[in-house]
Amino acid sequence: MSYNNTIKRLKLLENAKPYYSEKQLASIEHAIDFASKAHAGQKRASGEPYISHPLSVADILVDWGMDIDSVLAGILHDTIEDTETLDADIEKLFGKDVAFLVNGVTKVSKARSGMRNLDNYLPQTKDNLSKLLIAVGQDIRVIIIKLADRQHNLSTLQYLPKKKQQKIARESLEVFAPMADRLGMGRVRMQIEELAFSYLDPVEFKKLKILMRKRLGKSTRKLGEVRVQVETELKKHNIKFEVNGRVKSVYSLHKKLQKVDGNIDNIYDLMALRVIVDKKEDCYLVLGILHSLYQPMISRIKDYISTPKPNGYQSLHTTVITPNEQIVEFQIRTQEMHEYAERGLAANFHYNEQKTTKDYIKSKKSSTLPANMQWITQLQSVVTKLKQDEKISKDQLNVDLFVDRIFVYSPKGDIYNLPEGALPLDFAYLVHSDIAKHTYGFRVNNKIHPFDKPLQNGDVIEIITRKLSLPKQAWQEMVTTTHARNKLRGQLRQIGVIGIITNATSIMRRKSDRKKEKEENAIKK
Numbered sequence: 001m002s003y004n005n006t007i008k009r010l011k012l013l014e015n016a017k018p019y020y021s022e023k024q025l026a027s028i029e030h031a032i033d034f035a036s037k038a039h040a041g042q043k044r045a046s047g048e049p050y051i052s053h054p055l056s057v058a059d060i061l062v063d064w065g066m067d068i069d070s071v072l073a074g075i076l077h078d079t080i081e082d083t084e085t086l087d088a089d090i091e092k093l094f095g096k097d098v099a100f101l102v103n104g105v106t107k108v109s110k111a112r113s114g115m116r117n118l119d120n121y122l123p124q125t126k127d128n129l130s131k132l133l134i135a136v137g138q139d140i141r142v143i144i145i146k147l148a149d150r151q152h153n154l155s156t157l158q159y160l161p162k163k164k165q166q167k168i169a170r171e172s173l174e175v176f177a178p179m180a181d182r183l184g185m186g187r188v189r190m191q192i193e194e195l196a197f198s199y200l201d202p203v204e205f206k207k208l209k210i211l212m213r214k215r216l217g218k219s220t221r222k223l224g225e226v227r228v229q230v231e232t233e234l235k236k237h238n239i240k241f242e243v244n245g246r247v248k249s250v251y252s253l254h255k256k257l258q259k260v261d262g263n264i265d266n267i268y269d270l271m272a273l274r275v276i277v278d279k280k281e282d283c284y285l286v287l288g289i290l291h292s293l294y295q296p297m298i299s300r301i302k303d304y305i306s307t308p309k310p311n312g313y314q315s316l317h318t319t320v321i322t323p324n325e326q327i328v329e330f331q332i333r334t335q336e337m338h339e340y341a342e343r344g345l346a347a348n349f350h351y352n353e354q355k356t357t358k359d360y361i362k363s364k365k366s367s368t369l370p371a372n373m374q375w376i377t378q379l380q381s382v383v384t385k386l387k388q389d390e391k392i393s394k395d396q397l398n399v400d401l402f403v404d405r406i407f408v409y410s411p412k413g414d415i416y417n418l419p420e421g422a423l424p425l426d427f428a429y430l431v432h433s434d435i436a437k438h439t440y441g442f443r444v445n446n447k448i449h450p451f452d453k454p455l456q457n458g459d460v461i462e463i464i465t466r467k468l469s470l471p472k473q474a475w476q477e478m479v480t481t482t483h484a485r486n487k488l489r490g491q492l493r494q495i496g497v498i499g500i501i502t503n504a505t506s507i508m509r510r511k512s513d514r515k516k517e518k519e520e521n522a523i524k525k
């Protein structure tokens, strides 16, 4: 083992020490030795011996609070796919569960690479998609290991050729970040998004980072005053609390800017203050105190405690206006809610004796598994049916892992994520606005497809372009995403198609803006 990897190995064992028994720690060492031997001679693109990758993946899994089987599977996750190691070898040495997890991870990546090289794509795609679902459904830990794998690959992306960087970065934003989000793993989602976005659009990333730094510099001192004021008030009420500042991520700023016409002045939560308390009742108490101190913006009060987000996220959000006209967002939550918001489902595996997701769900069903995460149970029932070779309809297969999203493919097998009901032009603008601009028609699953017919999960879409084909006004009725709409509008303006229309709509918009302004002013008063 190289010097660097010896250090990595020691670090992993040290990080693992507080959480696992002596026997489990010994099994970690055993797995490292086994994987080192299996990967002997293989190198990462960075030039390091391959074992540095699985060691990092395992370290991430320890950090996320995963159980011992996941950590072992993390160390072994590339052995079946990339080395001579057999399924049975792993089962013999590390047990059935670890072998099952490694197999699941291998299946997922095979399903994915299958998608990438499709010749006769349609039937295969569906098959691969269901394989992916089966792997996920049998054990949610498979996806969590996959996420750790992806996170480390993203952090070593600088060693890959540009084209591959772009591909991995895009796929991470399209597939892996939403998966982390689905599992409530907020911190991981953010890390994946930031890294991927910095590769996908380095210019925009840098620009926004600088813009944000400038903005924050101005408001940090003022925010400090608000913070002191709030702390003083909460102490008066004898509430146990902790206040932290949280800065918006560059990627979420980018996404939000697209929604508010690019004006950073319309973004109120660039920096937010987070109040963490002991009890749920205290959250509402704090909300009341904040609202008696400052004027809240009524439309921005959100109670995700009584109604958690679909991924289980809980918090109270409120945006207030301070006497010196500063707009500040507050997020109020208990320590437990905070832990979940950051670590999501993964946090629940720590010290957990349950071996499989099925047991896990059984044990959690009545207690802490949020009602909104029923899709996990739903997934389980589909898997059981699949295993028993029962006929299931396509609807059942579309388990709500992504309730309102669909996944579609380019003819090359690149995967894209769109909202349900999206139209072919939404896809075209997602791929590239310069391609979309010259769209002449679409072929979906090898058949000509009208512009106004929604896409379905698993569709393979080919954009037919003609150099002389240009955007048409009517296209405005045939896009559903904000992204496509904005790009299209820009193009129409550029070629002078929406002169007159713009006037009419802009008058209407001005009217509604004025109305909005009045409302906001009324709130301020």
Ligand code: MN
Residues within 6 Å of the ligand: 053, 077, 078, 149
């Ligand atoms: Mn890997």
